[in-house]
Amino acid sequence: MTRTEEFEELRPLLFAIAYRILGSVSEAEDAVQETWLRWYASSTVPRSAKAYLSTTVTRISMDVLRSARVRRETYVGPWLPEPLLTDSYQDPARSAELADSLSTAALLLLERLSPLERAVFVLREVFTFGFPEIAAAVGRSEAACRQLAVRARRHMDEGRPRFEADRKEREALAGRFFDALREGDVDGLRRLLAADVQLVGDGGGKAPQLARTVAGADHVARLLASLFSTLTLVDVTVEPREVNGQPGAILRDRDSRVLTAWTLDILDGQIQMIRSVTNPDKLGHLGPVADAWAVNREAGRARRSVT
Missing domain, CATH: 3.10.450.50 (Nuclear Transport Factor 2; Chain: A,)
Structure with missing residues (x-):
């Protein structure tokens, strides 16, 4: 499989991670594009394309989120995430317990977390990444990531949105x-x-x-x-x-x-x-x-x- 084919196979996952971290379709697409450019330009051959690309898109998204939060402080009126049409959207976490993490209510709840907590929560709770992978993605120790995950999960559970099950x-x-x-x-x-x-x-x-x-x-x-x-x-x-x-x-x-x-x-x-x-x-x-x-x-x- 070529590099391009590997990337395209993982593109839905990369977008799904970036969108949940950023709450913005356009910013998530930009993060995925930047990930592609870094992947294409890299001379290294990682053991796992998924791990490498997930780490890259997570770090890019965290950086974008930090600057986006500064802009949102002067936003006029209520801020809502960019709407994503999901009736034809193939989400890698569609069958996961937290498929509702795509909902506007859940994305607004994620806004209460720090960029680091948000990234750890998304990788762990939505996409079930292991802590070694998460630690590599966010640049923290496994122990620190476990603590971040517990704290983020507690904040989310306090206000977790509920929807009609049927x-x-x-x-x-x-x-x-x-x-x-x-x-x-x-x-x-x-x-x-x-x-x-x-x-x-x-x-x-x-x-x-x-x-x-x-x-x-x-x-x-x-x-x-x-x-x-x-x-x-x-x-x-x-x-x-x-x-x-x-x-x-x-x-x-x-x-x-x-x-x-x-x-x-x-x-x-x-x-x-x-x-x-x-x-x-x-x-x-x-x-x-x-x-x-x-x-x-x-x-x-x-x-x-x-x-």
Whole structure:
């Protein structure tokens, strides 16, 4: 097997590691590309391509995360991970106990960890790397990595997200939610939402976004019904998709450009959380991105013309 073939075989694993560490599709892809460049330029022949490449992508991702956290301190509004479409995504950890580590809720929980703790947790708990491999990847002793793993696991367990276990039930409930949304059915939406449901938006100051988190089934149902009834006036459509391993959707403008990406957290037969990413910098990997400001202005004019 050639070097290129070895790398391509391991590319899904490398991306999966980088994305969980970084919470960013674009940064994860850049980390994988940098790993390839180092692999191609290296004159050494490692005993294990997997160990060498995993170590390289982990170290690159940790360095990127440290600088990214500085930028996030001045981020406008709530910060959410870049949405990843997973209905056709082959994840190496798909069958692992922590397959839910791809969820937006889990990625936000990982944000509480230091870059070192995050890397150790991802390698150990998601991909079941041995401590000798982890120690080599993060440049710490095995004993230190064991301590880091225990500390990271404790932090994660304290806030570990819970989701509806039955995939078909989740999809069916999400389907009813999007049907009610299209129909502007406030009562139908309200019945599907938990009493303390929250709606969170991430526009990063570069797209229209909520002034604050909206909480409560009645408030969220009324806001969503009003918002979508306005957007339908300018032919915005909802495309249900699996996003970060959970039910979600892509909203598109009349030219099929991406306007926003939603994820739904579902538990006990109700929607507990709705997250919306409209920051165009986080949507480019999903396809051409709509001008959300222009869509918003056009929708406002259309609403005034019918009232």
